[in-house]
Amino acid sequence: MEQSSAYEGQPLHEPKGWWGRYVFSQDHKVIGLQYTCIALAIGLTGMFLSLLMRMQLGFPGLFESIDAGSYYQDVTMHGMIMVIYLLTALFLGGFGNYLIPLMLGSRDMAFPFVNMLSFWFYLLSVLILVASFFVESGPTGAGWTLYPPQSILEGTPGADGAGIILMLASLAVFIIAFTMGGLNYITTVLQSRTRGMTLMRMPLIIWCIFLATFLGLLAFPALLVGAIMLIFDRVLETSFFMPEIFKGGEVLDYGGGSPVLFQHLFWFFGHPEVYIIALPAFGIISELISCHARKNIFGYNMMVWALIAIAGIAFIVWAHHMYVAGMNPYLGFFFATTTLIIAIPTAIKVYNWVITLWNANIRMTVPMLYCLAFLITFLIGGLTGLFLGNVAVDVPLSDTYFVVGHFHMVMAVSPVLALYGGLYHWYPSVTGRMLDDRLGKIHFWITFIGTYLVYFPMHYIGFLGVPRRYYSNDQYDFIPQSVNDLNQFITICALIVGAAQFILLYNFVVSIYKGKKAGSNPWGACTLEWQALESPPGHGNWDVQLPVVHRWPYDYGLPGATADFVPQNVADEDIT
Amino acid sequence: MSNNHVSHADLVPDNLKGLVADWSSDVQAFKVRWSKAMMWIFLVSDTFIFGSFLSAYMAVRLTTIEPWPNTSEVFALHVGGSDIPLLLIAIMTFILISSSGTMAMAVTSGYKKQRVKTGVLILLTALGGVGFVGMQMFEWSKLIFEEGIRPWGNEFGADQFGGFFFMITGFHGLHVSIGVVYLTTIAVRVLQGRYDRLDDYQIVEVAGLYWHFVDLVWIFIFAFFYLW
Numbered sequence: 001m002e003q004s005s006a007y008e009g010q011p012l013h014e015p016k017g018w019w020g021r022y023v024f025s026q027d028h029k030v031i032g033l034q035y036t037c038i039a040l041a042i043g044l045t046g047m048f049l050s051l052l053m054r055m056q057l058g059f060p061g062l063f064e065s066i067d068a069g070s071y072y073q074d075v076t077m078h079g080m081i082m083v084i085y086l087l088t089a090l091f092l093g094g095f096g097n098y099l100i101p102l103m104l105g106s107r108d109m110a111f112p113f114v115n116m117l118s119f120w121f122y123l124l125s126v127l128i129l130v131a132s133f134f135v136e137s138g139p140t141g142a143g144w145t146l147y148p149p150q151s152i153l154e155g156t157p158g159a160d161g162a163g164i165i166l167m168l169a170s171l172a173v174f175i176i177a178f179t180m181g182g183l184n185y186i187t188t189v190l191q192s193r194t195r196g197m198t199l200m201r202m203p204l205i206i207w208c209i210f211l212a213t214f215l216g217l218l219a220f221p222a223l224l225v226g227a228i229m230l231i232f233d234r235v236l237e238t239s240f241f242m243p244e245i246f247k248g249g250e251v252l253d254y255g256g257g258s259p260v261l262f263q264h265l266f267w268f269f270g271h272p273e274v275y276i277i278a279l280p281a282f283g284i285i286s287e288l289i290s291c292h293a294r295k296n297i298f299g300y301n302m303m304v305w306a307l308i309a310i311a312g313i314a315f316i317v318w319a320h321h322m323y324v325a326g327m328n329p330y331l332g333f334f335f336a337t338t339t340l341i342i343a344i345p346t347a348i349k350v351y352n353w354v355i356t357l358w359n360a361n362i363r364m365t366v367p368m369l370y371c372l373a374f375l376i377t378f379l380i381g382g383l384t385g386l387f388l389g390n391v392a393v394d395v396p397l398s399d400t401y402f403v404v405g406h407f408h409m410v411m412a413v414s415p416v417l418a419l420y421g422g423l424y425h426w427y428p429s430v431t432g433r434m435l436d437d438r439l440g441k442i443h444f445w446i447t448f449i450g451t452y453l454v455y456f457p458m459h460y461i462g463f464l465g466v467p468r469r470y471y472s473n474d475q476y477d478f479i480p481q482s483v484n485d486l487n488q489f490i491t492i493c494a495l496i497v498g499a500a501q502f503i504l505l506y507n508f509v510v511s512i513y514k515g516k517k518a519g520s521n522p523w524g525a526c527t528l529e530w531q532a533l534e535s536p537p538g539h540g541n542w543d544v545q546l547p548v549v550h551r552w553p554y555d556y557g558l559p560g561a562t563a564d565f566v567p568q569n570v571a572d573e574d575i576t
Numbered sequence: 577m578s579n580n581h582v583s584h585a586d587l588v589p590d591n592l593k594g595l596v597a598d599w600s601s602d603v604q605a606f607k608v609r610w611s612k613a614m615m616w617i618f619l620v621s622d623t624f625i626f627g628s629f630l631s632a633y634m635a636v637r638l639t640t641i642e643p644w645p646n647t648s649e650v651f652a653l654h655v656g657g658s659d660i661p662l663l664l665i666a667i668m669t670f671i672l673i674s675s676s677g678t679m680a681m682a683v684t685s686g687y688k689k690q691r692v693k694t695g696v697l698i699l700l701t702a703l704g705g706v707g708f709v710g711m712q713m714f715e716w717s718k719l720i721f722e723e724g725i726r727p728w729g730n731e732f733g734a735d736q737f738g739g740f741f742f743m744i745t746g747f748h749g750l751h752v753s754i755g756v757v758y759l760t761t762i763a764v765r766v767l768q769g770r771y772d773r774l775d776d777y778q779i780v781e782v783a784g785l786y787w788h789f790v791d792l793v794w795i796f797i798f799a800f801f802y803l804w
Contacts, residue, residue, distance in 0.1 A: 110610045110614065111610070111614065179618070179621060182621075183614050183617055183618055183621075184614075186614075186617050187610050187613050187614045187617065190604065190605040190606065190613060191603075191604040191605065191606065191608075191610050191613050192603075192604070192610065193603055193604070194602070194603070195602055195603060196602050197602050197603070198600055198601060199599060199605065200600060217617065217620070217621040217624075218620070218621065218624050219624075220621075221621060221622075221624035221625040221627075221628050222624065222628045224625060224628075225625060225628035225629050225632060228743070229632065229743070232727065232739060232743065236727045236728055236739075237728045238727045238728050238735070238736070238738075238739035239728070239735045239736060240632070240636060240736060240739060240740075244641075253728070255641070255642075255735060256636075256640040256641050256642055256734055256735055256736060257636060257640070257736065258635060258636050258639045258640075261632055261635050261636060261639075265628060265632065268628070549602070
């Protein structure tokens with residue numbers, strides 16, 4: 001703890017040798033890249049699992065290796081991997097680590113060593129998760145919500161082996177990793193900004209990551225507690241969540257516990273988790289829209305207050321996931337109300353993005369395409385959310401494909417679109433080279449149109465009443481043949497979208513060596529990460545002196561300036 | 577390393593305007609060391625862990641079908657031919673709260689740069705922690721071996737009693753044990769003179785924050801398990 005609060009005198013930990021520089025690095029940029037690579041790798045696994053599910057739904061029985069058990073394992077691991085190990089880790093661990101110190105004009109995170117530990121704990125949690133594929137009876141197949149009693153009772157895939165235990169242990173380790181990283185992000189944002197960087201001059205993405213981290217630090221404890229108690233129920237046969245259960249005419253050893261309690265604990269984490277993913281996506285969109293439309297962001301202050309409102313309300317909407325769980329209906333009324341209220345600050349943000357685009361000098365770069373796609377997708381996902389937020393409409397739609405379509409639009413496709421936009425935007429900052437534009441556009445259009453062809457039909461299937469998480473749909477009279485045709489169509493589209501992601505990977509790898517040289521500020525952005533001493537930024541980020549901030553981060557098209565942007569560290573008298 | 581910035585109190589008024597001025601300032605929102613800011617944030621997060629544990633305990637205690645064990649009976653000590661309820665736990669609570677007192681004294685003498693006094697007071701605090709954990713071990717072994725209470729069941733009432741008791745007091749005991757290690761480390765460093773060389777004893781206050789938090793949590797556990 002030997003750093004000084006005098007920020008310019010912050011002693012830097014100089015890396016020693018290749019291992020210290022690239023592997024056991026305490027540099028926030030390297031740690032951010034490590035997070036990004038591991039998250040993308042496990043995310044690719046998650047995508048592969050989703051394609052396996054689609055193969056079963058589109059062509060039932062074609063692959064004999066996918067039986068009911070392994071289908072449920074694929075569903076479970078796909079959900080958990082995508083929500084936690086890909087999106088949470090990539091947005092906060094990847095983008096957060098890379099951008100926070102650079103955008104705030106700091107040399108590094110507040111506690112570089114703890115930051116490094118955070119990554120290694122994250123890697124450990126991923127390894128534990130992957131290990132569950134290789135134990136006897138495989139990973140857990142309880143659905144990503146892991147509801148007891150089902151998740152720990154014999155008969156559920158992974159429940160009699162080590163699958164469920166490894167899942168919960170991996171979550172606990174992930175939470176430790178996140179806490180170590182999160183304390184760093186919050187402390188750095190609050191305490192280690194450069195001179196002139198007030199809170200209201202921070203780029204919106206920093207506000208978003210800051211608030212998302214805060215949500216994480218307050219929400220993950222509930223999941224940790226739920227996971228610990230569930231492990232005890234499984235290993236020690238305590239009955240925290242287990243009521244009296246008859247199985248095959250025999251009474252099990254459990255009794256007196258409350259299964260709904262787990263749902264409360266899980267969703268007290270689970271709903272803020274939606275915003276832990278959505279807020280960084282909002283932030284990326286705010287940066288990208290302003291920069292690639294060459295116009296200042298509309299309503300910066302309102303954007304910040306809307307974010308704070310979203311972060312606050314996010315904690316009192318959780319039980320809208322539990323309308324059919326047997327809660328008191330009056331609670332449903334309360335949570336439906338708060339759910340609809342949270343649409344207000346969210347709508348403020350969407351309107352502000354749209355007004356930013358109005359009359360702007362829009363450049364149709366790949367990041368901009370992703371922004372536009374995000375706006376449309378998020379709007380559609382949000383609108384179906386209005387259906388599900390209301391108890392009376394949710395009850396018949398609950399646990400149908402309508403829900404699957406809704407949450408994939410709003411918290412799978414939307415954040416991933418923002419994520420891709422962010423990757424295209426900041427790739428030059430990391431590598432010093434541009435990604436190939438033509439490949440980027442091909443990848444964009446296939447992904448954008450493809451995901452719509454995948455998820456739009458799901459809404460329709462949901463209206464027909466097809467339940468989600470069913471292994472096969474062909475044994476039920478109420479499900480018409482058209483559903484199976486649609487499922488085939490969806491599966492083919494999903495396979496194409498899945499294959500298209502390799503264009504991005506190819507682009508990533510090839511552009512490191514063959515990409516166009518980017519220069520120090522290829523997009524003409526105002527934020528500090530493009531004004532660093534070297535490009536890409538070196539260890540310590542800045543010259544002997546830290547940059548001094550004179551303005552907000554969105555001075556595009558300032559009257560009187562020659563260039564159409566004025567970076568944050570340019571003083572008024574230096575504008576040419 | 578010295579605190580060379582102008583005293584914060586001279587710059588901004590100590591009222592709501594001061595709060596706004598702090599939050600809208602550049603460089604830092606709170607005029608404290610990073611480690612202290614981080615400890616506060618960590619404690620907020622940790623509060624939610626204990627909050628979730630205790631809420632879960634309360635929820636299950638209200639919904640479980642069997643009656644809850646009579647706690648004044650279960651926790652009673654057999655002394656001098658009669659059962660005295662709350663005796664052991666009163667001593668444990670007294671020791672833990674006293675250790676908070678010595679910790680507060682350590683912080684004060686730290687800011688007065690009294691090296692030996694600070695170190696000894698921190699060690700005394702850690703000793704209080706060791707005493708607390710030791711008596712908790714005694715209590716656990718009494719419950720387990722004499723009364724036959726297990727996490728999965730007991731003969732006094734609802735099965736969940738043992739589970740929640742061992743889980744929550746165990747999690748708290750873990751916090752105390754980690755605190756003992758943490759405090760001992762700090763005490764050794766104080767006595768070695770490391771913070772004299774840095775001319776900065778704020779780390780003692782940071783460790784103190786953690787210790788007071790662990791004490792405060794115990795008050796809630798005490799109230800919810802032993803008095804309810």
